[in-house]
Structure formats: C-alpha cells, structure tokens
Amino acid sequence: MDKEKLLVPEELCNLLPEKYRGKILPAGMDTGKRLELYIDPEDIQVVMNALKEGGYNHFLGITVIDYPSENIFELVYLVSSIDRGGEMFAVRTKVKRDEPVISTISHIYPLAYYQEIEAYEFFGVIFDGHDGLRKWILEDNWEGPPPLRKDIDTRRIVLELYYSGKRYERPIQWRSLSKKTEEERKEE
8 A cells, every 4th residue: 555645634734633743543554544543532523623624524433332341432433535535534532431421523524413323322422512312223112221332231121121031032934944835844
C-alpha cells in the first residue's frame, strides 16, 4: 500500500485539538486505508466536527465493545472520506460501564442519530443531548437490562418472558431436511 495515501493532511491536523495532533495512527495496512485516533470522551464533539470539516463526510457507524472485567465500554466511531478514496477514520474512546454517558454527535452526522439509539437500547450507553433515546428495536415488553452486555444472560430472560421459564424446542421440519415425502417417512 502506498504510504502517501495514509499521510494525514496538515489542514486536518490543524482542525483537531492540539493534544491530538501527531497522535493519529495508520492502521489496517493489510486490509485497507484506515487512520485511528484515541481520544478522551469529553472531546468527541470537537474531534468529530473537525473530521467532518476535514473531509470525512460519510458516517459509517458506532461500534460498542464491552469489557465488563475492566468496567468500560469502548466506542468506535467510523467515518470515511469520499474525497480521499473511501479512506476510513476510526475514533476510539472509552466510557465507564457503570456510568456510560457521552455527548451525542447526531447534530454533526445525522445518521448517528439511529446508531446512538441502538447503542442506548442494547448496551445502555446514554448520549447526552440526544432527543430520542428509546426502545426502537426491542419489543415493548422487554424489561430486562440492555441485552448485549456480556454479563447479561439474555437466553434466561427470553425464556422467562416468552416461555414461562421452560426451554423451547423447535419442531423438526422434515421438508427442509430431506426430499422424502411424508408417506415415505411414515413407512420408515
């Protein structure tokens, strides 16, 4: 891969807070062009705004990584630049798992609005300033904790909620298992 393509434009560096200048790391050399920056959670809006002004105008998503033993969630914000040939930029930050609060970036990247709702619903991350955090995908009768946290036994909650605690056995669907007719199976 051509290292020239992974050089960070000086104008982008100048848009970032001074404490992050020179801390952008090239990553994904074997899989594609990607730059990464580790930031403090309180700087998320400033950094994401700088990236948008610097040409990273396509929001790809937010990934939440759960580390229960360390009591943290790592949030990875992915954006790309159409002007730079699809180059990706990953902004990584960590929040406390027992107080997972970070500022919203939905006013900077509108698609983040829905990604933040999902992170709230499935992990319990609260996006300060977001005006629509709610249940969106889970059914209204879901009353358990956020289901994608690693220390949650989602299977047990689902069994209680839908099957009165009894294990559900899916009926065998013979048609999908073989080409035999119903009569041929009865003869066996």
